[in-house]
Structure formats: C-alpha cells, structure tokens
Amino acid sequence: MxxxxxxxxxxxxxxxxxxxxxxxxxxxxxxxxxxxxxxxxxxxxxxxxxxxxxxxxxxxxxxxxxxxxxxxxxxxxxxxxxxxxxxxxxxxxxxxxxxxxxxxxxxxxxxxxxxxxxxxxxxxxxxxxxxxxxDVKENKKLEILAETNEELISQIEGKKIKYGNGDIAYHVNDAILIFDEDGILRFKNPVADELYKKLGYNQELIGMDFSNLALSKSTLSQIIEKKSIEVEEIDIGDMSFQIKYISQGSKVLKLAMLIKDITDVKEKERELILKSVVIKEIHHRVKNNLQTIASLLRLQSRRIHSEEFTIAINESINRILSIAITHEILAKQGIDEVNIKDVINKIKRFMVTLDKRDDLDLSIEIEGDDLIISSDKSTAVALVVNEAIQNCIKHAFVGKNSGKIVVKIEKGNSYSTVSVRDDGIGFDVNSISNSSLGLMIINSLVSDKLKGNLNIQSNENGTNLLFDFKN
Missing domain, CATH: 3.30.450.280 (GAF domain)
Known part of the structure; x- marks a missing residue:
C-alpha cells in the first residue's frame, strides 16, 4: 500500500x-x-x-x-x-x-x-x-471481409469520386472509417491507419469494434439515433481532433466517422492567445507610462506661473493622452485594430479645456460611421483630431458665449475622411502662419503618417478641417 x-x-x-x-x-x-x-x-x-x-x-x-x-x-x-x-x-x-x-x-x-x-x-x-x-478473432475478420467485399465494391468503388488515378478517399487529409450497424469497422483509408498509429494502435483496424476506435464518449447507438451530421472536437494528450459522424441508410455501411487532426490549428490558436495576452500587457504598460508622463507635466505646470508655459504644457498633455487612448483600447482588445470613433469619443471626454472661457457654453459632438483602423493610423488620427479641437477651443469662439464642434467620420470604399467643424468666427486661411506648431503637427501627420490630403475651409460661419487617409 x-x-x-x-x-x-x-x-x-x-x-x-x-x-x-x-x-x-x-x-x-x-x-x-x-x-x-x-x-x-x-x-x-x-x-x-x-x-x-x-x-x-x-x-x-x-x-x-x-x-x-x-x-x-x-x-x-x-x-x-x-x-x-x-x-x-x-x-x-x-x-x-x-x-x-x-x-x-x-x-x-x-x-x-x-x-x-x-x-x-x-x-x-x-x-x-x-x-x-x-483470443482468435482472425477468422471472424476474414468472414467480415468476405461478406462485405461485394457491397463495398458496389457502394464505395461503384459510387466513388475519382481523383487522378484513384479514389478520393485515399487523397483527402481526413481519416475515414465506416462501420456497419453492429459497430464493426468495414472500411478505412490510409490516413486512418496513420492517425491510429499515432495513437499507438499496432493491429489491423478492419474488424475492430466502434467502442475500441471511438475517440469520444459518444456510443454508436447515440450517434445513429440522431440521424444528422454531428461534429465534435476532443483533446487526447497533446493531440486535438475534430470528429464528424455521418449516419447512412445501409446496414453494412451504417456510420461514417471522419477525423481531422487539428493539433497544429489548436497550437496556433494557443500561440495567438498567448501573443494577444502579451500584446495587451505591452499596450497597458505603454498607456500607464504615457499617463504618468502627463501627470508629471500637469504637476510641473502648477509650479510655474507663466501663462505661455502653462498653455504649452496643457497642449502637450492633450497630445500625450491622445496617444494613450489608442493604447488603452488596444490593452482591452488585444488586437492591433481599433474603432477610431471610440478613440475620438474618449478624446472628447478627457480633453483638457483650461483654455476655454468660463462663460463659454461649448458642446462637442461625434457623429458618422464606425471605422476600424490599425493602431498606427489610429494614433495619427487621434493626434490630428486633438490638435484641431484644441485650435477650435483656443481661437474659434472669441467674443461668443456658445459654440459647437462636430467631428464627423465617413467611411469610404478605399479612402475614409474625418472632419472637424466648428460654428465659430472663422479666419483667413491664407494668413495661417507656417510656424504654428499645431498646424505643423497636423500637416506632418496627414501627409507623412496617413499619406492623405488636408483641406481647411473657413468663413464667418465657422471653420471645417477635413483630411482623408487610405483604409
């Protein structure tokens, strides 16, 4: 004991x-x-x-x-x-x-x-x-082979689909086993031999009972009673299989069992899941680091009383948090694509609006299509939208008590567009200074990162900034 x-x-x-x-x-x-x-x-x-x-x-x-x-x-x-x-x-x-x-x-x-x-x-x-x-079963096996030979020829050979020089059953990647109504194996293809050798079977499969060849707990009678194609996946040791059962009308060829070795597929799925977990963790850490930097900048801005410096710090904080948003979403999803509409909605919620006058009633609306894009493009689009909204808050509503900013996403077949429109006082587009940091960032991101085109239109009814990029 x-x-x-x-x-x-x-x-x-x-x-x-x-x-x-x-x-x-x-x-x-x-x-x-x-x-x-x-x-x-x-x-x-x-x-x-x-x-x-x-x-x-x-x-x-x-x-x-x-x-x-x-x-x-x-x-x-x-x-x-x-x-x-x-x-x-x-x-x-x-x-x-x-x-x-x-x-x-x-x-x-x-x-x-x-x-x-x-x-x-x-x-x-x-x-x-x-x-x-x-245990002498060889005689029974020979009797089975002799008894079914004629029917196998008529039902398998006679009705088989030709593939090159032979039966398609010998060219498919699935193991095929066919049992009679008593659960005795009557037919199998070479793939079945190889698969069961992997499982350690050293003897001839023909003549063996279904209960000895079954890889799942389903019994022959349970499968036949369902009278439909049944599919299940099972794991045996380090191997994974997909099993398909097809009930037939013939007494001698009552049940076909097709087995696909999906071990490699399952292994790749596990690898993808592991990679997804790692990627999510990386994005989570990047997001946390960016938020830490933003917090440090915010603390620094409170210690310096220069208005120009405070404005510059707040703009930098917005840019950093715009990048962090994409990583925050990726950390939750674990894939390298995000819905840009979700990103822009988060920008709207966290936007630092210290430049906004207390007497200004400002609304920001996000409308248009859901658009899934890569994380690279998402970061660039987020920064462009952030710069555009910041410019609107700083310059568009001078002398006004209320204002509205609308961000619209339009999904196209090849190219998609994002526009940022306000109902502010407008400005002369030709008088824009090339030294403006915000405009330099927008131009650089649209042309270099997004490989798109930028268009700005403005009049006394407001300004519309529109840019496009390839899907």
Whole structure:
C-alpha cells in the first residue's frame, strides 16, 4: 500500500483522496486476477513523460500461468506499446481486446476499464491482459471481409469520386472509417491507419469494434439515433481532433466517422492567445507610462506661473493622452485594430479645456460611421483630431458665449475622411502662419503618417478641417 502512495506522489498529480481510492481498489486486484485468469494492473497517467502511464500495482493469476517473468510495478507504459491504456486514461472510454506490447516485449490483448473519483475524473485504469493466441478473432475478420467485399465494391468503388488515378478517399487529409450497424469497422483509408498509429494502435483496424476506435464518449447507438451530421472536437494528450459522424441508410455501411487532426490549428490558436495576452500587457504598460508622463507635466505646470508655459504644457498633455487612448483600447482588445470613433469619443471626454472661457457654453459632438483602423493610423488620427479641437477651443469662439464642434467620420470604399467643424468666427486661411506648431503637427501627420490630403475651409460661419487617409 505504501508503495502505491510513493509511486503516485512521485510520478502523478493525484491528490491524497484519489490515491486512497486506488489503494482501496487494489485490495481486490488479486481476486480479479484469479477469477479472470489474467495478469491485472492499475496504471496512472505519468506527470514525468507525456503519453505514458506508471504501473502502480499488479497481480498475477495464482491458478494459471502469468505472462510476466518480472515485476513491472514502477515501470512505464507508453502509447506506442499500450495504446488502450493511454486512450482510456485520457478519454475515460473502456477499451476491449486491444493489442499491446508489454514491458517484456510480449504481444497481449488488453481490456482496460477507467477508475473515476467522486468528480467523475479518470484517476487510473484497471488493465487485464491475456495471451494474444487465446483470443482468435482472425477468422471472424476474414468472414467480415468476405461478406462485405461485394457491397463495398458496389457502394464505395461503384459510387466513388475519382481523383487522378484513384479514389478520393485515399487523397483527402481526413481519416475515414465506416462501420456497419453492429459497430464493426468495414472500411478505412490510409490516413486512418496513420492517425491510429499515432495513437499507438499496432493491429489491423478492419474488424475492430466502434467502442475500441471511438475517440469520444459518444456510443454508436447515440450517434445513429440522431440521424444528422454531428461534429465534435476532443483533446487526447497533446493531440486535438475534430470528429464528424455521418449516419447512412445501409446496414453494412451504417456510420461514417471522419477525423481531422487539428493539433497544429489548436497550437496556433494557443500561440495567438498567448501573443494577444502579451500584446495587451505591452499596450497597458505603454498607456500607464504615457499617463504618468502627463501627470508629471500637469504637476510641473502648477509650479510655474507663466501663462505661455502653462498653455504649452496643457497642449502637450492633450497630445500625450491622445496617444494613450489608442493604447488603452488596444490593452482591452488585444488586437492591433481599433474603432477610431471610440478613440475620438474618449478624446472628447478627457480633453483638457483650461483654455476655454468660463462663460463659454461649448458642446462637442461625434457623429458618422464606425471605422476600424490599425493602431498606427489610429494614433495619427487621434493626434490630428486633438490638435484641431484644441485650435477650435483656443481661437474659434472669441467674443461668443456658445459654440459647437462636430467631428464627423465617413467611411469610404478605399479612402475614409474625418472632419472637424466648428460654428465659430472663422479666419483667413491664407494668413495661417507656417510656424504654428499645431498646424505643423497636423500637416506632418496627414501627409507623412496617413499619406492623405488636408483641406481647411473657413468663413464667418465657422471653420471645417477635413483630411482623408487610405483604409
């Protein structure tokens, strides 16, 4: 009993409660070995080596010859040699009469039953092994092949779709297995052979029962009763599969099971999720750093009483926070694209309006289309809109008690436009100073970053700044 505990603690992730359950069941192992005249073992999934199990206890029959010369407790059972053991440990599905190779290189037939805990989790398996020569099923297999040969020729060969020089079933990437109404495998393609070899099956698949080839817990009768195409995804060890079941009318070709190995796809999905988490964390840190810089500048501005310096600091804070907004959204989404409308709405909410007169009733509206663009473009657009709104607040409403700024987004097929319009006093476009920092920033971003065009129109009814960029 102590040996079981030591092995489980050393080689598995099992809890004390699970180990106690295995110890309890092990008390009946000798009885099972004697009654079945077979070598009996309890194996648990190993934590030290993938696709392997550790033998924690064994019992040899006392009333018949054991197949083993030595004690194999503490040794590993690997998928390649004992596929039924790993299959049942990973899926919880019993396995019947599956060929295996023992630790002493003897070919045996295994029957494997799962041992489950109170949470219905598989914690171990009981394995019963008999000499392969005692179980003669080859004659039945030959009878099956002879009985179905004619129907297979008429229903598969006669109706097959040609692909080059052969049957399409031999050229597809999916494993194809076809069972009769009794659940006996009647047809399989080469991909099926390769897939089950990966799972450790070393024997001929034709003639095997559905229950021994099933990779999920669905039974043959459950699948056939649904009378529809059923699709499910399962994980077995480090491998992932998509299984499709198609019920058919023929008694001999009752159920088609198509299996696609999607291990690489799932691995790429996991890599993308991991990258997404990393990217989100990077954007989160960049956003925090930018906000810290803005906070430091704000503290600095309070210590200096120069009006010109305060204005310059506030403008810089707005620019920094405009960039931070894009990173804030990216930190939540984990992808490199954002809705620019969301970004501009956030600019509107955080806009530092220290330049606005207390007696000015100002409204800022965002309208138009949702537009998804890359983070690079989003940062540039955010800065342009920020500069435009700041200019409106500073210059557009001199001598007025109220004002309105409208930012409009228009999504086009190839190019999209963003306009910032106010109902202020307007100005002479030709008199704009080339030394204006705000205008220099806008021109640079539109032409260099966005590769777009900038147009400014103004009269006594207000000003409209419009720029475009490629989607």
């Amino acid at each position: 102590n040996n079981i505990r030591e092995l489980c603690l050393k080689y598995t992730y099992l809890s004390n409660k699970d180990i106690e359950a295995i110890q309890s069941i092990s008390k009946t192992l000798q009885f099972i070995a004697d009654s079945s005249k077979a070598d009996v073992f309890i194996d648990c999934l190993s934590k030290t080596k993938s696709d392997s199990a550790i033998v924690v206890v064994s019992a040899k029959p006392r009333n018949s010859q054991s197949l083993y010369k030595e004690n194999v407790v503490g040794k590993l059972a690997i998928r390649k040699n004992e596929p039924a053991v790993i299959r049942t440990l990973q899926t919880g599905i019993p396995s019947r009469d599956i060929k295996a190779i023992t630790q002493e290189n003897i070919i045996v037939k295994q029957n494997v039953e799962p041992i489950k805990n109170e949470k219905n989790e598989v914690i171990a398996v009981i394995i019963s092994e008999k000499d392969v020569t005692e």
